[in-house]
Structure formats: C-alpha cells, structure tokens
Amino acid sequence: xxxxxxxxxxxxxxxxxxxxxxxxFPAFTIGLASYLAVLNALWLWTKQERFLNLFRYxxxxxxxxxxxxxxxxxxxxxxxxTNWSVFSDKAGPxxxxxxxxxxLSAFFLEAGFLGIMLFGRDRVxxxxxxxxxAMVAVGTFISAFWILSVNSWMHTPAGFSIDPETGxxxxxxxxxxxxxxxFPYRLAHxxxxxxxxxxxxxxxVGAWHLLRHRRRGEIATGESRTMFSMAMWMAAIVAPIQIxxxxxxxxxxxxxxxxxxxxxxxxxxxxxxxxxxxxxxWPNDETQTLDYAVGIPKLSSxxxxxxxxxxxxxxxxVPDEDQPPVFIVFWAFxxxxxxxxxxxxxxxxxxxxxxxxRLYDWPMLHRAAMLMGPSGLVAVxxxxxxxxxxxxxxxxxxxxxxxxxxxxLDAPAVGASLMAFIVVYFAVFGAGTWYIxxxxxxxxxxxxxxxxxxxxxxxxxxxxxxxxxxxxxx
Amino acid sequence: xxxxEGISFDxxxxxxxxIAFAVLVYVVLDGFDLGLGMLFALxxxxxxxxxxxxxxxxxxxxxxxxxxxxxxxxFAAFPLAYALILPAVYAPVIAMLxxxxxxxxxxxxxxxxxxxxxLWDVAFISGSALAALSQGIILGALLQGIEIDEAARxxxxxxxxxxxxxxxxxxxxxxxxxMLLGACWLxxxxxxxxxxxxxRWATLFAPLTVGFxxxxxxxxxxxxxxYYSRWFTxxxxxxxxxxxxxxxxxxxxxxxxxxxxxxxxxxxxLALVLFILCFGGLGVSMFPYIVPTEVxxxxxxxxxxxxxxxxVGAGILIPIILAYTAFAYWVFRGKIDADSGYH
Numbered sequence: 001x002x003x004x005x006x007x008x009x010x011x012x013x014x015x016x017x018x019x020x021x022x023x024x025f026p027a028f029t030i031g032l033a034s035y036l037a038v039l040n041a042l043w044l045w046t047k048q049e050r051f052l053n054l055f056r057y058x059x060x061x062x063x064x065x066x067x068x069x070x071x072x073x074x075x076x077x078x079x080x081x082t083n084w085s086v087f088s089d090k091a092g093p094x095x096x097x098x099x100x101x102x103x104l105s106a107f108f109l110e111a112g113f114l115g116i117m118l119f120g121r122d123r124v125x126x127x128x129x130x131x132x133x134a135m136v137a138v139g140t141f142i143s144a145f146w147i148l149s150v151n152s153w154m155h156t157p158a159g160f161s162i163d164p165e166t167g168x169x170x171x172x173x174x175x176x177x178x179x180x181x182x183f184p185y186r187l188a189h190x191x192x193x194x195x196x197x198x199x200x201x202x203x204x205v206g207a208w209h210l211l212r213h214r215r216r217g218e219i220a221t222g223e224s225r226t227m228f229s230m231a232m233w234m235a236a237i238v239a240p241i242q243i244x245x246x247x248x249x250x251x252x253x254x255x256x257x258x259x260x261x262x263x264x265x266x267x268x269x270x271x272x273x274x275x276x277x278x279x280x281x282w283p284n285d286e287t288q289t290l291d292y293a294v295g296i297p298k299l300s301s302x303x304x305x306x307x308x309x310x311x312x313x314x315x316x317x318v319p320d321e322d323q324p325p326v327f328i329v330f331w332a333f334x335x336x337x338x339x340x341x342x343x344x345x346x347x348x349x350x351x352x353x354x355x356x357x358r359l360y361d362w363p364m365l366h367r368a369a370m371l372m373g374p375s376g377l378v379a380v381x382x383x384x385x386x387x388x389x390x391x392x393x394x395x396x397x398x399x400x401x402x403x404x405x406x407x408x409l410d411a412p413a414v415g416a417s418l419m420a421f422i423v424v425y426f427a428v429f430g431a432g433t434w435y436i437x438x439x440x441x442x443x444x445x446x447x448x449x450x451x452x453x454x455x456x457x458x459x460x461x462x463x464x465x466x467x468x469x470x471x472x473x474x
Numbered sequence: 475x476x477x478x479e480g481i482s483f484d485x486x487x488x489x490x491x492x493i494a495f496a497v498l499v500y501v502v503l504d505g506f507d508l509g510l511g512m513l514f515a516l517x518x519x520x521x522x523x524x525x526x527x528x529x530x531x532x533x534x535x536x537x538x539x540x541x542x543x544x545x546x547x548x549f550a551a552f553p554l555a556y557a558l559i560l561p562a563v564y565a566p567v568i569a570m571l572x573x574x575x576x577x578x579x580x581x582x583x584x585x586x587x588x589x590x591x592x593l594w595d596v597a598f599i600s601g602s603a604l605a606a607l608s609q610g611i612i613l614g615a616l617l618q619g620i621e622i623d624e625a626a627r628x629x630x631x632x633x634x635x636x637x638x639x640x641x642x643x644x645x646x647x648x649x650x651x652x653m654l655l656g657a658c659w660l661x662x663x664x665x666x667x668x669x670x671x672x673x674r675w676a677t678l679f680a681p682l683t684v685g686f687x688x689x690x691x692x693x694x695x696x697x698x699x700x701y702y703s704r705w706f707t708x709x710x711x712x713x714x715x716x717x718x719x720x721x722x723x724x725x726x727x728x729x730x731x732x733x734x735x736x737x738x739x740x741x742x743x744l745a746l747v748l749f750i751l752c753f754g755g756l757g758v759s760m761f762p763y764i765v766p767t768e769v770x771x772x773x774x775x776x777x778x779x780x781x782x783x784x785x786v787g788a789g790i791l792i793p794i795i796l797a798y799t800a801f802a803y804w805v806f807r808g809k810i811d812a813d814s815g816y817h
Contacts, residue, residue, distance in 0.1 A: 064582050070535060071578035075571045077542050080549060081560030082567055088560075089627055092553025093776040097784045100550040103543045104791040111539045112798045115532025116805055123805050166627065168553075171779050407561045408628045417568045424572050428579055435586040 008406045010414040011083040014421060016388075018075050020381055021425050025069030027380045030144055030191065031198025032062050033137040036117075040133045044126055049446060050222045057223070057444035058202070061436050063118055068432045070111075072425070083414065087395050087405035094160050094169045094177055095150045102146035110139035144191055152183035155387070155397050156256045162399075169396070181256050185249040186387075192242045193383065195234065196343060197376025203231030204373020207366035209443045214363060223444035225360050228369070232350035232359065239343040246340060247303070254304050257397060259318050260390035263329040265300050266290040267314040275300040275312040283326040288315065324392040332385040339379035346372055485782060486775040489551040490764070492788055496547055498753050500540035502655070502746055507534050509656025511577055511602025512649065513675060514595060522668050523595065529663040529810045531581060536799055538574070551781055554627060555764040555774035561629040562620040563612045563636050570608035577601030603649065610648030614641030617759070618697050622768050640693055647686030651749065654679035658742040661732075663810050676741060677732050684725045687752055691718075694759060700767040701759050713758065721751050
C-alpha cells in the first residue's frame with residue numbers, strides 16, 4: 001500500500017508526526033517544571049498551604065506529561081539513525097557532541113532528581129526536596145539549550161568544514177557551532193513560548209474552576225484564584241516580550257534564511273519599491289502567485305527593513321528546486337502570530353480586570369482564558385512548522401538536501417513503522433491526555449491529596465472527607 | 475602509546491569503552507526493571523504488582539536514560555557505525571521504541587484508573603517483554619554481522635536479515651537474563667511471601683539464563699572467522715576457559731545464595747557478575763570492530779576534535795551522574811511494601 005509514496009516522503013512524514021507529538025510535552029513541561037519550583041519555593045518561604053496544594057496538584061499532571069515526553073523523546077533520539085542515517089553519518093561529527101551533552105547534562109539531571117521530586121519530600125527533607133525540584137527545572141532548560149543549539153545549527157550552520165572524501169561535516173570551532181547565528185534568537189523565542197504555553201494551560205484550568213464555582217453561586221478556593229492570577233501575570237508580562245523576541249528572530253531569519261521569510265510573507269514576486277504585508281492569501285506554488293491576496297501596502301518592508309520603500313526580493317529570485325512549500329509556511333506563520341496577539345490581548349484584559357478589582361469575577365474573561373488554554377500548544381506547533389518546513393528542501397540549510405539525508409530504506413518499511421507510530425501515539429498519548437484532563441477537572445483543594453494518597457486508596461484527606469470534586473472513575 | 479599488539483591507547487579506544495560502559499550500565503539497570511515488568515505476568519496479585527512497581531517507580535527513568543546515552547554516544551563518537559547499524563536493525567529498533575513507550579507510560583497511567591488498570595498491566599508486561607526481546611535481537615544481529623556498501627557508507631542488506639535462529643536465541647537469552655535480574659532485585663526489595671516466590675523465580679531463571687549463555691557462547695565463534703580465531707587460537711583458549719570457569723562459579727554461587735534466607739543482596743550481585751562476564755566476552759569477540767568484522771572503531775570514529783570536546787564533558791559529568799544516581803537509590807533504599815510505597 002506504500003508503493004505509491006517514496007521512502008523519503010514517508011520518512012519526512014514520520015519525523016514530522018513523531019516530533020510534533022513529542023514537542024508538545026516538553027513545551028508544556030519546561031514551563032511547568034519552573035512553575036513547580038516557584039510554587040515549592042513560595043510554600044517554603046510563606047508557609048501558605050495554598051502553594052503546597054498547588055504544587056501537589058500540578059506535580060501529578062507534570063508526572064504524566066513528563067513520562068510521555070520521555071518515551072516519545074527516546075524515539076526521536078533513535079530516529080536519526082533509523083530513518084536519516086546518511087544525515088547522521090554526515091552531520092554526526094558536528095551535532096553529535098552537543099546532543100551527547102544534552103544527555104549528559106540534562107536528561108540524567110531530570111531523571112535523577114525526578115524521583116526525589118515526586119516521591120521524596122518526606123525522605124529527604126524540605127531543603128533537599130526544593131533542590132531536587134530546582135534541578136528538574138534546570139534540567140529541562142539545559143535540555144532546551146542543547147537541542148535548540150543543534151536545531152539552529154541545521155538552520156544556520158557555522159564553525160565547520162566539509163571533508164571532500166566522505167562529505168562529512170567536520171567541526172572547526174565548537175563555540176561557533178553551539179552559538180551559531182540563529183541560536184540565541186531561537187532559544188529565547190522557544191523557551192519563552194514554553195513558559196507562555198504553561199501559563200495559558202494553568203490559567204485555563206484556573207478559569208474553568210472559577211466559572212464552575214460562579215455557576216454554583218460559591219466562592220472559588222484560594223488555590224484556583226492563585227493559579228489564575230499567577231497565570232495572568234505571566235500572560236501580561238511575557239506575551240509582549242514574546243512578540244518582541246519573535247520580531248528579532250524574524251529579522252535574524254531574514255538575514256540568514258531570506259527564502260524562508262519570502263515563504264512566510266507570501267512574497268512570490270520581488271518588490272523593488274516596498275513590499276506589502278499580506279494578511280490573507282492562497283499561496284499557489286504551481287503558478288507562483290499569491291491568489292486572493294489582501295495586504296497592507298509597504299508594511300512588510302517597514303517591519304522587516306524598518307523603512308517603507310526598502311526593496312524586498314521574492315521567490316522569483318530563487319530556483320524552483322530550492323523553494324520551500326509556501327502554503328504550509330505562510331499559514332503556519334499566520335496562525336502563530338494570530339495566537340501571539342490574542343495572548344497579548346488576554347494579558348492586557350487581565351490587567352484591566354485587576355485594575356477594576358474584577359479578576360476573579362468577570363465571566364467573559366474566564367471564558368476567554370479557558371478558550372485560550374491550549375492555544376500555546378497550537379502556537380508552538382505552528383511556529384515549529386514555520387521554521388522547519390521553511391528550511392526545506394534542506395536538512396542542513398543550503399548544504400545538505402533532505403532527499404540526500406535519508407536512510408537506504410524501502411518505502412514499505414518506513415510506511416509500516418509510520419502506521420505503527422500513528423496507532424500507538426494516538427492510543428497511548430490519547431489516554432494520557434484524558435488522564436491529564438481528568439486531573440484538571442477536579443479542583444485543587446485545601447489539603448490536596450498527595451501522589452501516593454490518590455493512588456493507593458480512596459481519595460480522603462484530613463478534615464475533609466471525601467474531598468469535593470475528587471477525581472472520579474468514569 | 476601501544477599497550478599491546480594492535481591496540482593503541484587513544485581517544486577512540488576511550489570512547490569505545492565509554493559507550494560500552496553506558497550500554498553495560500543500561501543493561502544492568504534497565505535490565506532489572508524490564509525483567510520486573512515480565513515478572514508481572516507471573517505475579518497476578520494486584521497488591522504484589524503494586525509493590526513490584528513501586529520498587530522501581532522513583533528510578534526507572536534514570537535507568538532508561540543510559541539507553542539514550544548509549545545511542546547518543548554512538549551517534550556522536552562513531553557516526554558511521556550509528557548510520558550503518560540502525561538501518562540494519564530497523565524493525566527491532568522500532569519495536570523496542572514502541573515497547574518502551576507502552577511500558578514507560580504504564581508507570582504513570584496504571585495509577586490513574588481503576589477500570590483500565592489491567593490494560594496498563596498488560597502494556598507493562600508486553601512492553602517489557604518486547605523491549606527485552608528486541609534488544610537481544612539487535613545484539614544478535616550485530617554479532618552475526620551486517621552487510622554494508624563500503625563505497626556508499628551505507629547499509630546494503632535486506633530488511634529481514636536480522637531475523638535468524640541465532641538472533642532469536644540471543645533475544646530469548648536476554649529475556650531470561652533480565653527476568654533473573656528482576657527477580658534478584660525483588661528479593662532485595664521485598665519481604666515475606668513475595669520475596670520467597672522471587673527466590674523461586676530466580677532459581678528457575680538462573681539455569682535458563684546460563685543455558686542460553688552457553689548456547690550463544692558456543693554458537694558465536696562459528697558465525698565469523700574472526701571470532702573463532704579470537705577464542706580458539708593461542709591465548710584465546712586460556713581466556714575461554716577462565717571466562718567459562720568464572721561463569722560457572724558465579725552460577726553455582728548464585729544458586730547457593732538463593733537457598734539461604736538471609737542472603738538478600740548477594741544474589742543480585744552474583745547475577746550482575748554473570749552479566750558483566752557476558753559483556754566482557756562480547757568485548758573480546760568484537761574488539762576492535764564496531765560493525766563486526768567490517769568496520770573498526772577507528773574507521774567509524776568521529777574526528778578527534780569531536781571526541782575530545784565530548785570527552786571533557788563526559789569526564790566531568792559521568793562521575794557526577796553516577797554520584798547523584800547513587801544518591802537517588804540511597805534515598806529510596808530499603809524494603810517496599812504495599813502501604814509504605816511511594817506511589
């Protein structure tokens with residue numbers, strides 16, 4: 001059944017599918033690990049029960065998301081060899097080292113201290129438990145550092161030479177390889193995206209509980225209010241920073257990968273006297289035109305070159321075989337940007353609500369926050385698609401083509417494994433998402449049950465039994 | 475500086491040892507928790523299963539990370555070997571990855587549902603079993619040799635080359651060995667009836683494991699010319715006799731200790747000795763080839779600059795990793811029972 005596709009196409013599909021699924025978990029857990037460290041620190045500092053309760057509430061969700069991130073991540077680490085062995089042989093001498101550093105400095109740190117963070121509070125005491133929680137958070141950040149360095153090198157390769165005999169990339173200067181031209185921008189933009197993603201999920205869960213209480217005519221618990229408030233502070237402060245970082249990242253892309261920007265902006269034609277910003281359009285690679293284009297004159301030049309009449313080259317200056325698929329890049333970019341501005345809007349709205357003293361009593365705001373809960377995940381995926389599809393048709397930008405990177409595999413082998421991944425991922429991660437949603441559906445309460453309490457027996461906690469809204473079996 | 479004939483002490487050799495070390499640590503650590511997963515099938519009582527799972531819940535993630543280091547290290551230090559081997563064992567690698575997904579999520583999912591708990595138990599058992607079988611098959615396929623196209627630097631064999639009676643024997647051997655390790659681990663971590671049953675399982679899986687070791691050891695020299703001459707000419711004979719004697723000693727020691735009620739740690743350590751001896755034997759067979767007997771470690775090596783850059787980090791970080799991993803095991807030391815479990 002796979003004979004009609006070629007193996008490279010199926011391998012690309014498989015990589016896109018597995019990396020998209022995988023990326024959702026770290027995008028969530030990078031922010032959540034930091035949030036847990038903050039909650040734990042606030043609990044130690046203020047001794048207010050609500051912070052401990054929130055920690056216990058979110059740590060259960062973290063454990064689920066982290067496990068799914070780990071198992072889907074192991075797949076990624078081996079997929080370079082199984083499906084992209086030629087790429088591995090050629091790029092391994094350069095990017096293998098930073099990837100090994102990721103394992104040594106991040107994965108072990110997370111895994112080593114995760115057990116203590118989850119189960120060790122009573123065994124090691126509050127200080128060491130705090131340290132373990134912080135180590136997990138630091139580990140997620142170090143991991144992002146290395147993997148984004150590797151990824152950025154594939155976009156803006158630097159610090160290497162090419163072996164004329166084997167075609168291998170050889171390292172010349174690891175400092176340049178790690179801190180390649182797009183890396184600082186990509187790291188800042190992606191880590192901030194992870195923080196925003198977590199903030200909107202936490203805010204969405206808080207909003208859901210505020211709404212439910214309002215419907216019943218009750219006052220929400222302090223835990224729900226606290227998490228909603230913390231999340232909205234993040235949205236208000238970080239969303240504008242993220243838009244600024246995104247703009248800086250875009251300018252960096254224009255400098256090093258202008259073709260990607262042409263695809264993002266839908267510029268099939270060159271604009272010698274100022275390029276318009278297309279808001280809408282239907283990219284057509286066949287005719288090399290942006291059909292039904294709606295644009296604001298000169299704005300693209302203003303954003304990208306900070307001058308109304310600055311000339312911008314279009315895809316007509318690029319040979320066909322070097323162009324990325326414009327439609328995907330154009331629309332993925334727009335989705336990401338729209339969500340970014342919606343996040344900014346919600347952040348500003350929350351400031352207004354605070355000023356009016358209505359933060360916990362404005363149902364429209366809470367509904368909007370709930371709706372925006374998963375928006376970070378969508379934006380992260382859209383951003384990732386923009387940058388990765390925009391790099392095509394190369395794996396190492398301008399130097400190694402995707403078609404020349406694949407393993408010598410037959411289409412049926414890749415197709416069969418692709419089918420297996422799809423079935424397993426939807427079944428397993430679907431179930432995991434369901435468990436996470438069910439945990440989110442019950443409210444963080446005073447005396448939030450601990451990981452071991454909820455799992456070994458009926459959900460009961462001192463003073464209040466049974467706990468209201470305890471997670472019930474379906 | 476040459477240490478012995480044909481062996482020079484250089485970065486590449488160090489990296490071969492680092493990766494071998496990572497794989498050995500992986501086999502030992504994830505070995506017992508994969509074995510524990512397979513033992514689930516033999517221990518249907520829910521409470522026992524809870525205890526068993528709790529005995530590894532805080533550490534399994536760290537155990538599995540050594541697999542990522544083994545693969546990642548191979549990619550970084552020997553990219554050509556990584557590119558040749560993985561496509562050759564495509565199907566068992568994919569099977570292993572999918573199996574590890576099932577068993578990995580079972581650690582969390584199992585505690586999140588009453589109705590579907592049996593389903594995640596099945597996922598845990600079958601995931602553990604398939605992962606162990608796949609790992610054995612991958613090892614067997616590497617030992618029996620893979621076909622390569624030297625000019626194109628690519629794998630050149632077929633998609634089912636990995637499937638032979640030999641690789642299946644290695645796969646079953648690894649399953650038996652992991653179950654032995656798992657049972658010995660549980661002798662250490664449990665009490666009472668469950669501990670007694672684990673002694674009996676270990677007593678069953680010990681001879682099975684050693685049987686497979688004997689079969690695979692006698693089969694291997696006949697797979698490739700190089701192995702035969704390594705083991706059965708000159709000083710090879712002596713080495714073979716020593717390794718066999720040590721294995722036999724460890725085996726009888728293990729059986730004796732398993733019969734003693736007071737012996738809790740020693741069976742696990744003796745099972746480890748069996749694994750280390752096998753691993754050493756593998757090293758003797760393969761060295762200095764990384765794809766026997768086609769590509770040596772030097773032919774597959776990354777440039778010296780890459781290896782040196784990584785060695786600085788590995789030299790500093792691996793001792794630290796070992797220290798905090800040991801600390802985590804220390805924190806969660808002692809017996810597990812259903813009531814004082816972590817989960």
